[in-house]
Amino acid sequence: MFSVFTPSRFRSITAEQIAMAMIAATKAKPTTSAIYHYREMIDAIARRTTHDAEKGRTS
Secondary structure, three states: OOOOOOOHHHOOOOHHHHHHHHHHHHHHOOOOOOOOOHHHHHHHHHHHHHHHHHHOOOO
């Protein structure tokens, strides 16, 4: 209800989105650890989905 007023870095994220972002992060092998915010996790999921589609894989 208040999501239109909430900055994107404070929005809720589902457990499924967290799991998908964790998988994307491990495949990308980050050089350092970090705290990821909503937008960064959604971007990581999008990159993974795009990369898997190019390789012909499905979730």
